[in-house]
Amino acid sequence: MNITETCKRVKSASLRLAAADSELKNKALLNIAKVLSENKDKILKANQEDVERSKSENIPAPLLKRLRFDEAKLNEVLDGIHSLVRLDDPVGKTLLSTELDDGLELYKVTCPIGVTGIIFESRPDALVQISTLCLKSGNGVLLKGGSEAKLTNRVLADLIISATESAGIPEGWCSLLETRSDINELLKQDKYVDLLIPRGSNEFVRYIMNNTNIPVMGHADGICHCYIDSEADPDMAVRIAIDSKTQYVAVCNAMETLLVHRDIAGVFLPEFKKAADERNLELFGCSQTISYIDVSPASEDDWKTEYLDYKLSIKVVNSLDEAIDHINRYGSGHTDSIVTANSEHAAHFMSLVDSGNVFWNCSTRFSDGFRYGFGAEVGISTGKLHARGPVGLDGLVIYKYMLIGNGHIVADYASKSRNFKHNKMNKDFPLGLK
Amino acid sequence: MNITETCKRVKSASLRLAAADSELKNKALLNIAKVLSENKDKILKANQEDVERSKSENIPAPLLKRLRFDEAKLNEVLDGIHSLVRLDDPVGKTLLSTELDDGLELYKVTCPIGVTGIIFESRPDALVQISTLCLKSGNGVLLKGGSEAKLTNRVLADLIISATESAGIPEGWCSLLETRSDINELLKQDKYVDLLIPRGSNEFVRYIMNNTNIPVMGHADGICHCYIDSEADPDMAVRIAIDSKTQYVAVCNAMETLLVHRDIAGVFLPEFKKAADERNLELFGCSQTISYIDVSPASEDDWKTEYLDYKLSIKVVNSLDEAIDHINRYGSGHTDSIVTANSEHAAHFMSLVDSGNVFWNCSTRFSDGFRYGFGAEVGISTGKLHARGPVGLDGLVIYKYMLIGNGHIVADYASKSRNFKHNKMNKDFPLGLK
Numbered sequence: 001m002n003i004t005e006t007c008k009r010v011k012s013a014s015l016r017l018a019a020a021d022s023e024l025k026n027k028a029l030l031n032i033a034k035v036l037s038e039n040k041d042k043i044l045k046a047n048q049e050d051v052e053r054s055k056s057e058n059i060p061a062p063l064l065k066r067l068r069f070d071e072a073k074l075n076e077v078l079d080g081i082h083s084l085v086r087l088d089d090p091v092g093k094t095l096l097s098t099e100l101d102d103g104l105e106l107y108k109v110t111c112p113i114g115v116t117g118i119i120f121e122s123r124p125d126a127l128v129q130i131s132t133l134c135l136k137s138g139n140g141v142l143l144k145g146g147s148e149a150k151l152t153n154r155v156l157a158d159l160i161i162s163a164t165e166s167a168g169i170p171e172g173w174c175s176l177l178e179t180r181s182d183i184n185e186l187l188k189q190d191k192y193v194d195l196l197i198p199r200g201s202n203e204f205v206r207y208i209m210n211n212t213n214i215p216v217m218g219h220a221d222g223i224c225h226c227y228i229d230s231e232a233d234p235d236m237a238v239r240i241a242i243d244s245k246t247q248y249v250a251v252c253n254a255m256e257t258l259l260v261h262r263d264i265a266g267v268f269l270p271e272f273k274k275a276a277d278e279r280n281l282e283l284f285g286c287s288q289t290i291s292y293i294d295v296s297p298a299s300e301d302d303w304k305t306e307y308l309d310y311k312l313s314i315k316v317v318n319s320l321d322e323a324i325d326h327i328n329r330y331g332s333g334h335t336d337s338i339v340t341a342n343s344e345h346a347a348h349f350m351s352l353v354d355s356g357n358v359f360w361n362c363s364t365r366f367s368d369g370f371r372y373g374f375g376a377e378v379g380i381s382t383g384k385l386h387a388r389g390p391v392g393l394d395g396l397v398i399y400k401y402m403l404i405g406n407g408h409i410v411a412d413y414a415s416k417s418r419n420f421k422h423n424k425m426n427k428d429f430p431l432g433l434k
Numbered sequence: 435m436n437i438t439e440t441c442k443r444v445k446s447a448s449l450r451l452a453a454a455d456s457e458l459k460n461k462a463l464l465n466i467a468k469v470l471s472e473n474k475d476k477i478l479k480a481n482q483e484d485v486e487r488s489k490s491e492n493i494p495a496p497l498l499k500r501l502r503f504d505e506a507k508l509n510e511v512l513d514g515i516h517s518l519v520r521l522d523d524p525v526g527k528t529l530l531s532t533e534l535d536d537g538l539e540l541y542k543v544t545c546p547i548g549v550t551g552i553i554f555e556s557r558p559d560a561l562v563q564i565s566t567l568c569l570k571s572g573n574g575v576l577l578k579g580g581s582e583a584k585l586t587n588r589v590l591a592d593l594i595i596s597a598t599e600s601a602g603i604p605e606g607w608c609s610l611l612e613t614r615s616d617i618n619e620l621l622k623q624d625k626y627v628d629l630l631i632p633r634g635s636n637e638f639v640r641y642i643m644n645n646t647n648i649p650v651m652g653h654a655d656g657i658c659h660c661y662i663d664s665e666a667d668p669d670m671a672v673r674i675a676i677d678s679k680t681q682y683v684a685v686c687n688a689m690e691t692l693l694v695h696r697d698i699a700g701v702f703l704p705e706f707k708k709a710a711d712e713r714n715l716e717l718f719g720c721s722q723t724i725s726y727i728d729v730s731p732a733s734e735d736d737w738k739t740e741y742l743d744y745k746l747s748i749k750v751v752n753s754l755d756e757a758i759d760h761i762n763r764y765g766s767g768h769t770d771s772i773v774t775a776n777s778e779h780a781a782h783f784m785s786l787v788d789s790g791n792v793f794w795n796c797s798t799r800f801s802d803g804f805r806y807g808f809g810a811e812v813g814i815s816t817g818k819l820h821a822r823g824p825v826g827l828d829g830l831v832i833y834k835y836m837l838i839g840n841g842h843i844v845a846d847y848a849s850k851s852r853n854f855k856h857n858k859m860n861k862d863f864p865l866g867l868k
Contacts, residue, residue, distance in 0.1 A: 015762055019785035098807050104796060106806055113818050114788065194818045213644070215819050236841040243843035328449055347865035350836050351453035354548065362538060362839025371847070372540055372835070373532050373856035384547050384628045385649050386820040389835045401806070401823045402784050405796025407670040409677035413805070422807035431781035 003185035006175050007115070007142065007192035013172035014115045014140030020169065021432070022089040025136055028167035032132060033081040035163035036156070040074060043159075046151040047124060054122075054148045062250065067148050069124040077128045083375055084136050090393045091138045092432065097425040101418060103406040107429040110397045112138035114194035117186050118378065119208070121200055122146030127156050129376040131174055135164060137396035142186060142193065144177040154178070187212035197379045197391075202306065217391060219382040221306050221332035222252025224364045227323040227349065229340030230263040236361065237264075237339040238271050243363040244337065246279050250308050252380060253335050253357075253367045257303060257313045259323045262288065265316045269293045281310050288316035303330040320345055324352045331355060333382040335367040356382055356389035402429055437619035440609050441549070441576065441626035447606035448549045448574030454603065455866070456523040459570055462601035466566060467515040469597035470590070474508060477593075480585040481558060488556075488582045496684065501582050503558040511562045517809055518570050524827045525572045526866065531859040535852060537840040541863040544831045546572035548628035551620050552812065553642070555634055556580025561590050563810040565608055569598060571830035576620060576627065578611040588612070621646035631813045631825075636740065651825060653816040655740050655766035656686025658798045661757040661783065663774030664697040670795065671698075671773040672705050677797040678771065680713050684742050686814060687769050687791075687801045691737060691747045693757045696722065699750045703727045715744050722750035737764040754779055758786045765789060767816040769801040790816055790823035836863055 001009070036043065047069040054067055096108040116139050120126045127145050134141040145153040157176035165171050177186065186193065190213040197217050198208040205220045226244050228237045244255035260268055269292040276283060284298035295314065302313035303326070317323045327336050337359035338349040346360040357367040367389060369377025374392035381387050387395035412418040435443070470477065481503040488501055530542040550573050554560045561579050568575035579587040591610035599605050611620065620627065624647040631651050632642040639654045660678050662671045678689035694702055703726040710717060718732035729748065736747035737760070751757045761770050771793035772783040780794040791801040801823060803811025808826035815821050821829035846852040 015786060015788055018788070019782070100800070100805065100807065104800075210647070215649070215817070217819075233841075239841060239843055243845050247844045247848065343865060346838075348453070350834075350865060352449060354449055354452070355834070357835045357837065359837040360839065362837055362842040363844050365844035366534070366538075366837055366839075366842070367835065371534065371844070371854065373534065373854065383649070384832055385651075386832075388832055398818055398820075398822055400784075400789070401791045401801065403791065403793040403796055403800055404780075405794065405800075407667075407673060408796040408800070409673055410681045410797050410799035410805070411677050414681065420805065420807065431777060431784060 003182055004189065007189040009172040010140040010142055010175050011115050011192040013170040016170040017138050017140060017173050018112050020138060024168055026085045028135060028164040028169045029081055029085050029132055031163040031167040032160050033078050035159050037078060039159055043155050046155040050149050050151045059148060063122060066123045069152055073125055077125050080129060080376055081132055084132055087375055087393065090397045094428045095399055097427045099421055099423040099425050101421050104408045105404045107402045108399050109402055109429045110399050113396060113398050115140040115192055116195045116197060117142040117193045119144045119183060119198045122148035124149050124152040124156055127153050130378055131160050133376055133378055133393060137393050139396055140173045142175050142177055144183055150178065190214045199379055217381045217383060217387060218379050219252060219334060222334045223256045223306050223330060223332040224253055224334050225257050225259055225327050225331060225336045226255050226364065227259040227338045228261060228264060228268055229320060229338055229345050230261040231342040231345060232264055232339040233341060234268045234271055237268055238275050240339050240363050241272055242275050244365055245312050247365050249310055253364050255364050256306055259326060260316050262316050262318055265292050281312055283312055283314055285314040286316055289314045320348060324349060328354050335364045337362060337364050437616055438623060441623040443606040444574040444576055444609050445549050445626040447604040450604040451572050451574060451607050452546050454572060458602055460519045462569060462598040462603045463515055463519050463566055465597040465601040466594050467512050469593050471512060473593055477589050480589040484583050484585045493582060497556060500557045503586055507559055511559050514563060514810055515566055518566055521809055524831045528862045529833055531861045533855055533857040533859050535855050538842045539838045541836045542833050543836055543863045544833050547830060547832050549574040549626060550629045550631060551576040551627045553578045553617060553632045556582035558583050558586040558590055561587050564812055565594050567810055567812055567827060567830065571827050573830055574607045576609050576611055578617055624648045633813055651815045651817060651821060652813050653686060653768060656768045657690045657740050657764060657766040658687055658768050659691050659693055659761050659765055659770045660689050660798065661693040661772045662695060662698055662702055663754060663772055663779050664695040665776040665779060666698055666773040667775060668702050668705055671702055672709050674773050674797050675706055676709050678799055679746050681799050683744055687798050689798050690740055693760060694750050696750050696752055699726050715746055717746055717748055719748040720750060723748045754782060758783060762788050769798045771796060771798050
């Protein structure tokens with residue numbers, strides 16, 4: 001089957017999946033957990049082959065670590081499925097209900113988006129997380145994982161597909177794409193695919209965004225900032241800045257630029273430098289920074305760079321507003337944090353910084369679906385429409401307007417023989433999914 | 435100023451406008467009403483010139499009607515502004531609040547999208563509606579109206595801009611584009627413009643969608659259906675079908691194809707034909723339709739055609755599912771209605787038809803922001819992300835995650851020296867806009 005046919009098949013299944021009730025979807029999720037558990041050996045064996053082959057191809061150690069899918073990882077994934085079963089169904093929720101007139105009732109009700117295409121890194125656990133999130137939210141899904149994990153992905157996808165279809169989920173709701181060229185074909189399927197979620201390097205995500213008419217949810221850069229306000233507690237500021245930068249450097253919510261108010265720079269910067277040196281951080285500073293501590297000079301490019309490494313740029317600013325302007329100019333709209341004891345400064349920062357996650361007195365590293373309590377996430381969005389920040393189940397649904405009448409026609413209202421009432425009802429959509 | 439400079443200026447103002455509170459925005463809205471009212475003569479004179487010029491250019495009568503902006507229209511527009519003032523501010527609403535841990539509180543709070551570019555038909559009242567909706571929702575706006583209304587638009591935009599800026603709204607939040615070539619420049623400004631809403635012909639909207647990286651909200655086609663189920667009341671079915679088709683033919687929520695279950699075709703179609711003939715409807719039918727009533731044969735193209743005229747295609751189907759499949763295949767995801775006395779059939783139709791508005795026993799013509807009670811609308815969306823159906827104030831906002839801590843760092847949770855609590859709080863974001 002070519003990609004167009006595959007996408008068409010997933011689309012067709014997704015239309016029927018939209019009407020699957022919570023009981024059926026949860027039954028299918030539990031069946032996935034059962035089947036994965038029963039086929040543990042098969043999965044681990046496939047993964048062993050992927051790992052051996054990747055080792056012989058000398059892939060970097062962190063990649064190898066993410067690729068490995070052992071019994072502990074499998075148990076984590078199974079726990080994840082059981083948590084997902086316990087979460088509320090995001091579909092079929094009535095968001096608004098209005099009595100337009102006697103017997104004419106309007107409901108705004110959540111429903112799946114349709115077909116999502118998700119392109120993800122070589123992490124077999126991601127395949128299970130993503131496909132189960134799509135199932136719970138009633139979406140068809142096209143999966144494309146990193147090629148290092150191809151054997152593991154194939155076994156997992158086959159098991160998930162048979163477990164769900166035997167539980168009664170419409171055939172064809174989930175499909176695995178296997179080659180790089182499949183991705184380019186996928187980008188053309190705007191007739192059948194409603195949403196793409198690419199995860200991976202900046203360049204890759206940007207490529208996807210620039211080469212498709214399908215709406216894309218995700219983030220290219222993660223240029224996050226901490227701003228140390230004039231009224232910050234210096235100890236807290238050092239702790240938060242060090243955690244934001246070094247707790248895990250290779251991730252999108254790590255800090256890349258530290259902004260420091262000039263009134264606190266003399267106290268804060270030497271303290272920070274001490275802590276940074278202990279962690280072998282390489283620092284690049286503006287000319288004012290250099291007047292306080294011994295660091296390399298930063299260039300304009302440093303403000304635009306996502307190091308993803310033990311490197312950090314530092315700028316001294318003259319005001320809160322200068323910090324906000326810097327963030328809105330150079331940031332990527334991901335996560336930015338202010339450290340201050342002044343709540344008005346915090347409110348000003350949080351109102352004016354145009355990012356999906358704006359923090360006060362805590363580390364940028366908290367912006368994550370698990371830490372937010374959403375369960376697993378399909379990705380993090382820096383877009384300004386639909387979903388922003390960590391995207392979990394709620395980001396995979398949209399809504400329909402459902403209007404129930406009893407022979408009502410517009411001519412009666414145009415002639416003023418009837419008038420709209422527009423009474424708020426606070427009532428759930430009465431029909432359910434069939 | 436060129437378009438890039440203009441967009442940059444609106445973007446910069448929009449960042450500050452995001453922090454404007456309800457009082458300031460409402461004060462500015464009331465000032466618009468006051469200034470428009472005070473400058474009534476100037477506005478009507480400019481419109482008179484637009485109308486005279488357009489008459490001499492022989493523009494069609496319906497267009498001329500929409501272009502005309504008289505005292506009655508002005509009063510409607512002023513009423514609209516006063517209603518908008520009374521509506522809740524869509525910005526700053528807490529959608530979710532979670533205690534992640536002691537003293538670490540997460541809030542999901544609505545905020546403006548940023549900068550919207552709205553391209554609309556030659557209706558001066560639309561300029562006022564759109565700009566005031568954007569203001570109330572805290573968005574900067576680039577306006578491009580139809581050239582027939584250029585003098586009226588210029589006067590209205592100047593008055594709105596001076597009325598709002600003198601009330602304290604950030605300078606540059608609103609800008610009027612005046613030429614066709616400005617539109618092409620606007621399409622390139624994805625760095626500064628967050629959302630485009632084009633209104634107008636199918637071809638125009640499709641052109642915009644295919645020629646920009648900026649997210650577009652809107653609809654190209656409006657191919658709406660009524661399905662007359664086997665268990666429909668024939669009288670109600672005729673009333674709803676006639677209203678859906680003929681109450682106003684030139685609009686996107688008018689029916690273009692009528693689907694009829696074979697078991698009711700013999701009763702319904704002759705009745706419908708009688709009513710259609712009284713209104714001079716031209717009918718195109720499938721071969722089964724032709725076996726019941728005397729109509730021209732329909733071709734495959736008819737199922738894909740938005741007539742926007744006194745024309746209608748009719749198809750007899752063998753089942754509810756065949757009707758649903760037809761709608762999902764040929765429809766545009768706008769508005770589709772089922773007429774039936776059977777609530778299970780209605781539920782099945784409403785679950786499976788993949789459209790923004792799905793109706794039971796009422797006319798497709800109800801899908802409209804005013805009729806839904808939303809106040810004015812910026813447009814109708816057939817997309818599957820962010821906003822669907824009539825888009826009012828709520829469609830012009832997104833949200834931010836705001837996290838308030840007290841020195842919290844992720845390292846403490848990674849080391850398990852602290853654990854997340856994830857308690858739902860039901861508490862409003864405590865800081866407000868500053």
